Amino acid sequence: MSKPKVGFYWCASCGGCEEAVVDLAEDVLKVVEAVEIVFWPVALDFKRSDVEAMKDGELAACFVNGAIRTSEQEEMAELLRQKSQLLIAFGSCSHLGGVPGLANLWDRQAIFDYVYKEAPSVTNPDGVVPQERLKLGSNGYALTLPAFRDTVRALDQVVEVDYYLPGCPPPVKLIVNAVMAILDNKLPPKGTVLAPDKALCEECPRKPTKPDKLALKELKRPHQIQIDSEKCLLAQGLLCLGPATRSGCEAPCVSANMPCTGCLGPTSRVKDYGAKALSAIASLIDSEDEKEIANLMEQIVDPIGTFYRYSLPASLLHRRVPHKGGAPA
Amino acid sequence: MSEQWEPRVVAFFCTWCTYTAADLAGISRMAYAPNARIVRVMCSGRIDPQFVLKALADGADGVLIGGCHPGDCHYQSGNYKALRRYTLLKRVLTEMGIEPERVRLEWISASEGDRVQKVMNEMAEQIRRLGPLRLERPPKPHRAAVKEREAVAVSSQGGAR
Numbered sequence A: 001m002s003k004p005k006v007g008f009y010w011c012a013s014c015g016g017c018e019e020a021v022v023d024l025a026e027d028v029l030k031v032v033e034a035v036e037i038v039f040w041p042v043a044l045d046f047k048r049s050d051v052e053a054m055k056d057g058e059l060a061a062c063f064v065n066g067a068i069r070t071s072e073q074e075e076m077a078e079l080l081r082q083k084s085q086l087l088i089a090f091g092s093c094s095h096l097g098g099v100p101g102l103a104n105l106w107d108r109q110a111i112f113d114y115v116y117k118e119a120p121s122v123t124n125p126d127g128v129v130p131q132e133r134l135k136l137g138s139n140g141y142a143l144t145l146p147a148f149r150d151t152v153r154a155l156d157q158v159v160e161v162d163y164y165l166p167g168c169p170p171p172v173k174l175i176v177n178a179v180m181a182i183l184d185n186k187l188p189p190k191g192t193v194l195a196p197d198k199a200l201c202e203e204c205p206r207k208p209t210k211p212d213k214l215a216l217k218e219l220k221r222p223h224q225i226q227i228d229s230e231k232c233l234l235a236q237g238l239l240c241l242g243p244a245t246r247s248g249c250e251a252p253c254v255s256a257n258m259p260c261t262g263c264l265g266p267t268s269r270v271k272d273y274g275a276k277a278l279s280a281i282a283s284l285i286d287s288e289d290e291k292e293i294a295n296l297m298e299q300i301v302d303p304i305g306t307f308y309r310y311s312l313p314a315s316l317l318h319r320r321v322p323h324k325g326g327a328p329a
Numbered sequence B: 001m002s003e004q005w006e007p008r009v010v011a012f013f014c015t016w017c018t019y020t021a022a023d024l025a026g027i028s029r030m031a032y033a034p035n036a037r038i039v040r041v042m043c044s045g046r047i048d049p050q051f052v053l054k055a056l057a058d059g060a061d062g063v064l065i066g067g068c069h070p071g072d073c074h075y076q077s078g079n080y081k082a083l084r085r086y087t088l089l090k091r092v093l094t095e096m097g098i099e100p101e102r103v104r105l106e107w108i109s110a111s112e113g114d115r116v117q118k119v120m121n122e123m124a125e126q127i128r129r130l131g132p133l134r135l136e137r138p139p140k141p142h143r144a145a146v147k148e149r150e151a152v153a154v155s156s157q158g159g160a161r
């Protein structure tokens, strides 16, 4: 029997998810032994035309990382959907929109104005911005670039997704388990996020020091205090989002004295990660005084970046209809 | 703005105070703006910020939250919890480009029918001034609906790890 064919693709992403595949280390051998990788632009020389030449469903599984920002990414998502039996959203950006999704606070115009004209490091006296089509000379030849959309979307906001591998990037253990589940045909119902459905605190090494009832009088940022390397970070006043975040990563950030920023996203019962996270934090504030509460909340410098760092496109509000202008503050 | 547009407000009222006050306003035949659909909850502390976002995402132009006065919550401190969540939620809304005035929290006791009338009228006016909340409709997720229980069962068997 021939080995199942597998593909990897990247859209709007940083490359960290590709690193995660490399991080499989010797486990990658198990994977390579069991499957045939037929498409992986970052590592192997295959072209879109190779995918187009495949039969529908020829790929047993395709792992797509990155959010969807451009017309080309949309097309690739659609193409890979058609050619794959299983399409797996790989990593936070593909799962929930990820860090690139924070750009939904602005629209295309504002981003172009800032990036190509207004940013202090830019010299662009002619105000040149990328064009989707550019006629060259008189021979009628035209260069084209993919369209840059107003809105960043998660993969399942573009095509149907079968499974999700959460994380920024997904933890190695979850990747291996997912690949093995695919090979052994032991997958859970479609639509499942392939990680345990309980909060990160449950597997956090600091859990024993987390008080049953937390009452925070102050919120702190990691550089402001000498962090106790054993005590629960929330109990130290740091904004650790462990209570609102899905487990499965074994808390590497927390183990390195950094509060969890929520990259694995919410558990299955939560519809909006940010709302859940802000609710969890607000509930722990120990104050009944309106002014004091307002002051404490002001200490959260960047609420969207804090609570929606990985999930703005997948949030319930999605975004306000883009209004023109207004460069990033 | 079309001439037909009427502000749509979802009001989450705690059953012990604000909802009772709204009842009283009704019994006392106090007329007020008909723009709010009232959702009765046990306590303002039960209002998950996700309820507010869901209301806005599904077409409300504003959300009103009503609870017992400080010190009067039937469950001791639910209203303080509501206040803390509301304060933080307003910061998030502002950063998302949504006018924070679209969401309002009011303490209204069971006897304050007149206050329900006043707040409902003010809220309708406030939202009318702000205009419709235009959200870009999130593309519907193309995701096989997982039954919650199924997903939970799977992960507790360890099957999905």
Ligand code: SF4
Binding pocket: A200, A201, A202, A204, A205, A206, A207, A210, A231, A232, A233, A234, A235, A240, A241, A242, A243, A251, A254, A260
């Ligand atoms: S809040 Fe953070 S540090 Fe505390 S137990 Fe949960 S994950 Fe660990």
Ligand code: SF4
Binding pocket: A167, A168, A200, A245, A246, A249, A250, A251, A252, A253, A254, A259, A260, A261, A262, A263, A264, A265
């Ligand atoms: S601790 Fe939090 S931020 Fe770090 S990997 Fe785990 S889920 Fe992601």
Ligand code: FES
Binding pocket: B014, B015, B016, B017, B018, B042, B043, B044, B045, B066, B067, B068, B072, B073, B074, B075, B076, B077, B078, B079
């Ligand atoms: S019962 Fe009214 S606010 Fe808690």
